[in-house]
Amino acid sequence: MAFEIIESCVNCWACEPLCPNQAIYEARPHFLINPDKCNECAGDFEESQCVSICPIEGAILNDLGLALNPPGSLTGIPPKKFAELQAAQRAA
Amino acid sequence: MELPVLNNIAPDTSKDGCSAGSCGSTSDQMNHLPEHIREKVFNHPCYSEEAHHYFARMHVAVAPACNIQCNYCNRKYDCANESRPGVVSELHHPVQAVKKVLAVAATIPQMTVLGVAGPGDPLANPQRTFETFRMLSEQAPDIKLCVSTNGLTLPEHIDELTKYNIDHVTITINCVDPDVGAKIYPWIFWKNKRIKGREAAAILIEQQQKGLEMLVARGILVKVNSVMIPGVNDKHLEEVSKIVKAKGAFLHNVMPLISEAEHGTYYGLTGQRGPTHDELQALQDSCAGDMNMMRHCRQCRADAVGLLGEDRGSEFTMDKIEQMDINYPEAMKMRAEVHAAINEELESKRLARESKVQLVNIQGVQNKEVTRPVLMAVATKGSGVINEHFGHAGEFLIYEASPEGVRFIGHRKTTPYCEGGDTCGDGESVLDKTLKVLAGCEVVLCSKVGIEPWGPLEAAGIQPNGEHAMEPIEDAILAMYEEMRTAGKLVQKSAEQQMAA
Ligand code: SF4
Ligand code: SF4
Numbered sequence: 001m002a003f004e005i006i007e008s009c010v011n012c013w014a015c016e017p018l019c020p021n022q023a024i025y026e027a028r029p030h031f032l033i034n035p036d037k038c039n040e041c042a043g044d045f046e047e048s049q050c051v052s053i054c055p056i057e058g059a060i061l062n063d064l065g066l067a068l069n070p071p072g073s074l075t076g077i078p079p080k081k082f083a084e085l086q087a088a089q090r091a092a
Numbered sequence: 093m094e095l096p097v098l099n100n101i102a103p104d105t106s107k108d109g110c111s112a113g114s115c116g117s118t119s120d121q122m123n124h125l126p127e128h129i130r131e132k133v134f135n136h137p138c139y140s141e142e143a144h145h146y147f148a149r150m151h152v153a154v155a156p157a158c159n160i161q162c163n164y165c166n167r168k169y170d171c172a173n174e175s176r177p178g179v180v181s182e183l184h185h186p187v188q189a190v191k192k193v194l195a196v197a198a199t200i201p202q203m204t205v206l207g208v209a210g211p212g213d214p215l216a217n218p219q220r221t222f223e224t225f226r227m228l229s230e231q232a233p234d235i236k237l238c239v240s241t242n243g244l245t246l247p248e249h250i251d252e253l254t255k256y257n258i259d260h261v262t263i264t265i266n267c268v269d270p271d272v273g274a275k276i277y278p279w280i281f282w283k284n285k286r287i288k289g290r291e292a293a294a295i296l297i298e299q300q301q302k303g304l305e306m307l308v309a310r311g312i313l314v315k316v317n318s319v320m321i322p323g324v325n326d327k328h329l330e331e332v333s334k335i336v337k338a339k340g341a342f343l344h345n346v347m348p349l350i351s352e353a354e355h356g357t358y359y360g361l362t363g364q365r366g367p368t369h370d371e372l373q374a375l376q377d378s379c380a381g382d383m384n385m386m387r388h389c390r391q392c393r394a395d396a397v398g399l400l401g402e403d404r405g406s407e408f409t410m411d412k413i414e415q416m417d418i419n420y421p422e423a424m425k426m427r428a429e430v431h432a433a434i435n436e437e438l439e440s441k442r443l444a445r446e447s448k449v450q451l452v453n454i455q456g457v458q459n460k461e462v463t464r465p466v467l468m469a470v471a472t473k474g475s476g477v478i479n480e481h482f483g484h485a486g487e488f489l490i491y492e493a494s495p496e497g498v499r500f501i502g503h504r505k506t507t508p509y510c511e512g513g514d515t516c517g518d519g520e521s522v523l524d525k526t527l528k529v530l531a532g533c534e535v536v537l538c539s540k541v542g543i544e545p546w547g548p549l550e551a552a553g554i555q556p557n558g559e560h561a562m563e564p565i566e567d568a569i570l571a572m573y574e575e576m577r578t579a580g581k582l583v584q585k586s587a588e589q590q591m592a593a
Contacts, residue, residue: 010167011156011183012156012158012212013156013157013217014156014157014159014212014216014281017219018284045284047284047285047286051286052281052284052285052286053157053159053281053286055158055161055167056168074278074279075161075163075166075278075357075358076278076358077356077358077361077362078361081361081362082356085353085356085361
């Protein structure tokens, strides 16, 4: 039972001070969660704190590897639109 | 433009003409502010376009985290509407930030204000922000601090915030209606939960308003920024403006939405457009006249270091700073000298040119500072501007400037001191006549005054002035009045002196 921060993390520090278990630490290229310390906030908070403040869709995964903030869930940007932009930027 | 020009009103009937008349709207904007705040506003380099060319400010990026999402922001970059779009600032640890500030302030003595604005929200990073402030308050007490925030956690941090040398706080307030807010803010992080939609907007609005009130109550200057989003909050911002001003914000600054698709923001990707120049202008005008003061500030780049129009940021990269040997106490002495010299220079220029009707009204009337009325003569060919040479004027328009504003008193005819041509043959005797005509006036404003009449005018107690050539008459008169007020020339004269006038 632990979450994972992946490369789409923008190192914004928002999650780090909130973790009740000090499981999150600064690292490069992106922040990381120590799986031994993370208990998904069980018993501490109703909502997992890192997941609740992270502004980046898809940056934090559950133990099944699923995005806890899936595309479109935070910004409201339709994932298709975002993919189009990314494709355009890659082409440029 | 609402200038209290009370044309053709007899001098002694107009004393209270203004409170019900045209200048009310201007003074309304500021008359709710306590005196010490008004003073700060008008003596502060950052609020004057001209002073902007003398003083420098800088930002440090110590606050990466944010606690809300705005639809005009893509958190992969710095906040597009508060700093520079599409760029990520070099993040500073507080210790590094302080080092950088000291290095810049020692090298560029004009540096007066340090801003903490992001790239996230300073108050969503309270430890980093306040550590920076604490160190700077100790090590560089001559630097003023300013903070820009979304306001969500302002109330809970207010006590800590007021401990430091905070010059002003900027709150970005885009709405006071949760239904509008729901279209701007998809979520907030509040009390350990992510809250979405209208509920989120309602909480944010409540905290912003509370924070604004608390800051004002503690005498901290509050500026409100709003991002104008056509079709979302454009109509609504007039109401926002009224409310924040009524609560004591000294300035409301409306900025246009930046929403390029390539920034990857919600608005950018869903085709929400920004306002046209005209739309922005119309809203700014309809909100208030005093927004003029901040228009020069809109383009301020968050990462720029130095005076307006220059960027010396590359001189202050972390590795270069590490090499620098800074003796700040020494630097502080030099800084104080530089600031004093700038202030002196500005004192004459800035106040004369920039102070308009508000200054006279606010500092004169609401301050309860009794300044006496002054008669001024104006040489003009018409068009409402000062565009006639002293020597060519066949008549002077006489105005009275007072805390209530500017009143037209009447015309006074004379013989032009230089009757046409280039020669001023019998100028002396004609000048005598003009001096009589101008009796009672303390200033004569013209597009140009020759050297010859200068001395006799001054000797007669009439200050010649050609610095306001081509300026609107009322503006120039108010500027002169303010200059005289600042110079301490407007304290009530004794009764007999007034009689003589
Ligand atoms: S889920 Fe909770 S415990 Fe786990 S890393 Fe995030 S904040 Fe820490
Ligand atoms: S909040 Fe998200 S983006 Fe920010 S550091 Fe944590 S995981 Fe990375």
